[in-house]
Amino acid sequence: MADDGFQLIIGNKNTSSWSLRPWLAFKQAGIPFKEVRINLRAPDMKVQILAHSPAGKVPVLWVGDLMIWDSLAILEFLADRYPEKALWPEPLAARAVARAASAEMHSGFQPLREHCPMKFLSKEPRSELPEAVDDNIRRVVGLWKDCRSRFGADGPFLFSRFSIADAMYAPVASRLRTYVTDLGAFGDDGTAAAYIDALFALPAMEEWAQGAREEMAAR
Template sequence: MADGYRLVIGNKNTSSWSLRPWLAMKEAAIDFTEIRINLRAPDMKDQILAHSRAGKVPVLWAGDTMIWDSLAILEYLAEQHPEMALWPSNIEARALARSVSAEMHSGFQALREHCPMKLLAREPKDDLIDPVQVNIRRIVDIWTECRQKFGGSGPFLFSHFTIADAMYAPVASRFKTYIRDLAPFGDDGTAAAYIDAVFALPAMAEWSDGARQETAA
């Protein structure tokens, strides 16, 4: 690629959609130039429009090709870098990984609205409304099913890190911020261990360091 990759992202403490492709690229050792936009800046919209006509982050530039939307970026990367196995190789596992990734992409509106990503915060809630509780139970079920069916040889949803893990990493952050204990939501320990595995990733530590630097500035 003549000009390499440029990934345009938002604030690391709060931009859940930015985290997804950033984390995948770091874990897959795909080189890129990071362009960070302060989503609280008065001219934020103009800054974003300088990189994307869609007016949102993240945006991936691959040379002169623009890809926007997190899942579209991840699919593009999987196609361009098949050697990194960003989707599982097993066809059944890959079908499940795509399904749960798409469900995350389009669903869980109550969780998003009432529990926005605040990576560095610890604000446990004891009064979650019913739609949020339904979302949490469904996510715990997803994680448990993936781990039981395809997670036998590693700590992630499909054993090794995949796009599905990139899609659910911000959810792991939300649970860490807002949920004291996942057991009341049906967790047998699988979901809690999965959250620990996500946060043990060196790339998650790097992202978290970036969030701390932003909030300290």
């Protein structure tokens, strides 16, 4: 594997939830990388993406001549490549739960994704959501509460310090800020709201938001 540095291909910052995940992990871990942004609304968007990956989706990570074309695979690669960054929690039980929570996010919550697409800069509160979305939100709120109560006593994140699990759920936090006015209606005792605040207090999240603002202004 030739290592010529990291090149991360991402989509629009206001809407590309999968792009946010590895981008945020890179920033939080302090790993330098080159960002290549593709406008997913461009007429030749597909051609642009295919120039970087035959899978035809973003994000994509290039490390020299190695291509990694899935968000969770990118995050796992970073964890393997930089074990000193502790991108997974250190204790075995916490690491197992963090992996399970991340895998659930990777493969689940389809109603939430379908009906509440990420609009990072928007506030679009909805008084009513489909029942399946309500169920997804209750599951997220309960999962976050469980992780925080079991493993989050020493910091503001799901497993105390920032981890891959937080990168995986950052776009969900954005969706809840956009569409949900009262998390208490979904069983939140304040834990989920505080966790969302902690994520959005990260300088990297503000940097992402600024990038989204610049994109929107250029439209």
